[in-house]
Amino acid sequence: MKKLVVSVLSIVWAVLSFYPVLYMLFESLRTQQTYLTGTPWLPPTRIYLGNFSSVLEEGFFRYFLNSIIVAVLTLIILLLCAVLGSYAFVRMKSKGTERVFTLFLSGLAIPVQAAIIPLYAIVEKMGLYNTLWAIILPSAAFALPLSILILVNFVRDIPTELYEAMILEGVGEWGLLLRLTIPLARPAVTAVVIYNFVQVWNNFLFPLVMTESPNLQTLPLALEHFQGQYTMNVPAILASVLLSAVPLIAAYIVARRQLLAGLTAGFSR
Amino acid sequence: MTRGVLRIIFIAPSVILFSIFGLLPMLGAVLLSLTNWNGLNAPKFVGVTNWVTFAHDPQAWHSLVLTLEVMGLTWVIQTPLSVAIGMFLAGRSKYREILSIFYFLPLLFSSVAIAIVWSYILDPNFGLLNELLTKVGLGRLALDWLGSPSVVLWTVVAIVSWQYIPFHSLLYQSGRRQIPNSLYEAAIIDGANELQRFVYITVPQLKYTFITSTTLMLTGSLTFFDLIYILTNGGPDNASNVLAVNMYDTAFSKQQMGYGSVMAVVIALMGIVLSLMLTRFTGFTRMESQQQGVA
DSSP: OHHHHHHHHHHHHHHHHHHHHHHHHHHHTSOHHHHHHSOTTSOOSSOOOHHHHHHIIIIIHHHHHHHHHHHHHHHHHHHHHHHHHHHHHHHSOOHHHHHHHHHHHHHTTOOHHHHHHHHHHHHHHTTOTTSTHHHHHHHHHHHHHHHHHHHHHHHTTSOHHHHHHHHHTTOOHHHHIIIIIHHHTHHHHHHHHHHHHHHHHHOOHHHHHHOOOGGGOOHHHHHHHHHHHOTTOHHHHHHHHHHHTHHHHHHHHHHHHHHHHHHHTTTOO | OOHHHHHHHHHHHHHHHHIIIIIHHHHHHHHHTTBOOOSSSOOOBOTTHHHHHHHHOHHHHHHHHHHHHHHHHHHHHHHHHHHHHHHHHHSOOHHHHHHHHHHTGGGGSOHHHHHHHHHHHTOTTTOHHHHHHHHTTOGGGOOOTTTOTTTHHHHHHHHHHHHHHHHHHHHHHHHHHTSOHHHHHHHHHTTOOHHHHIIIIIHHHTHHHHHHHHHHHHHHGGGOOHHHHHHTTTOSTTTTOOHHHHHHIIIIISOOHHHHHHHHHHHHHHHHHHHHHHHHHHHHHHHHHHHHHHO
16 A cells, blocks of 8 residues: 555656656647647647757857857866865865865855846956856856865865875875876766756856847857747747757766766765 | 965965955945945945835835745745655665656756746646646636736745755755665664654754755755746746845846845845854764764
8 A cells, every 4th residue: 555655656756757848848849830739738749840950040059059168168167276276175284275265165155146246247347248258257166165165075085195105206296186186086076077067057147147149148048038039939949948958968868877976966975 | 396385376276266256246245235336337335225225125025025935935845855755766676766767857957948848838828737737627726827926936936846856855865875774774673663763763864964955945045046037037016026036136127236235145144144054053963973873
C-alpha cells in the first residue's frame, strides 16, 4: 500500500516536472495556425520545423555568440582571479589574507539586485556601458566569493606533505601552483566552471541594465525581446526558448552527474 | 621576488575586481540613497529624504510585505516537498535514477525561459492548463492565473517552487546520502521503526543541509526579479510588485535612482541579516553534526 502511494506520487511529480518542457517541444513543432486550433496537450499531428529555421534567421546566432563570449570571458577572468587568490589564501596565509578572505565571505551575502544601480553608474563612468564588458566584469566579480569558497575548501585539503616534497626539490610557488594545486583541484575547478557557466548563461539583469543595442543582446534578453515582438507567434518564441537552453540540455545528456554536482558544489558539506 | 610581493600579486586581481564591481557598488547604494540622482544630472545630496519617503510610501510597504509573503510561502511549500523528494531520490535503484532524470529538468532553463513558457501554459485563452481543466470538467477552476490580483501571488509561488524544488531536492539527496549507514544499522538492531529512524537519525543529521537550503530559499526569494518582471511586471494592480521589481521600476523606468537605492539597501539589509543567521547557525551545527557522525 505504502509502496503504491510512493510510486504514484513519484510518477505524478515526474509528469509535473517534465510536462511543461514537453509542452514547449510540442508547441515549437506546430505552425502558428495549429497552435491556435490544435489540442495543446497532444503532440502536433504534423511536425513543422519552420519555427526553428525562422528563429535562426532572426539573428539567433548573434545572440548565441554574445552569450558564449560573455560566458567564456567571464569564466577566464573569474578562474584567473579565484585560483590565484585561493592559492594565496591557503598557502600564503597572513593576517592580511585572512582579513581579505573574510571580506570575500561577507560578499556572499550581497544580492546582485541590491548593487545594480551603483553598478550601472560605475560602468557608465568607466565608459563600459553598452559593451559586453559591462556584463562580463560585474558577473566575474559577483561570482568570486562563492568560487573562492569552493576552491579554498578544496585546496585546504591537499596534504602539506605533497607541497613539502616538491619544495625539497626546489620548486617555487608558481611551480607548486601549476604542477600541484591546479591539477589536484581539478574537481573544484570543474564545479566552479559549471556553476558559474549556468549562472552567467541565464543572467538577465546585467544584460538588461548594462546594454541597449540589439546586437549586444545575450540570449535571455533576446528571448524577452522576441516575446515582446512576436506576441502572436508563440511556436516561434518557444522554439527560441528551447534553442537557448541547448548547451545545458546537451551537458545534461552527456554529463548529467557532473552538471548536477557542479550546481550544488558550493552548498553541500 | 619575496614571498610578500608574490602574495600581493596573487591576491590583487581578486581584490581589485571585487572592490570595483562588488564592494564599491554596495557602498554606492548607501550613498546614492541619500541623493536625488536621476541617472543623468550630477547627484545632489538630499539627506534622508528618500528614506522618509520610503517610510511613508504605501506602495513600498506593500512591496516589502509581498516580498516577505513570497519568502514565507515559497519556503513552506518547497521545504517539505524538497525533503520528501530528496529522501526518495537518495535511495539507490534504477527506477529512482530514471525518474530523477525528469525531476531535474527545470534546472536547465533560465528564469526568463521558465517565465515565458509558463505565461503560455497559464494563458486564459489558449493556455494549456485552463483547456485541460475545462476538458476534465473542472472548468470552474480555470482562473485567470496571471491576470487576477487575488490569484497571481499563488501562481508566482507555484512557478518558483517548480523552478527551485529540483535544486533543493538535490541538496537533500546528497545530504541524506552522506549519513553513514552504520547509524541506521545500529538503530535497526535497537528495534527502531522507519519513522523513528527518520526522526532520530535523518532529521538531526540533515540539520546543516536544512539550514543551507533554508537560507538559500529565503535570501533567494529577495531576488526573484527576472521571473516576475517577465510574467507580470509586478501587476496586475501591483499584486506581484515585490521589492526587487519595484526597485527596478523606480530606478530604471521612473529614473529615480536615489529612491530606488533605498529599496536596494533594504533588500541588501534583509539579505545580510538572513545570511548572518546562516553563518551563526552553521558555524556550530557543522562541527556538531560531523561529530555526531563519528561518535
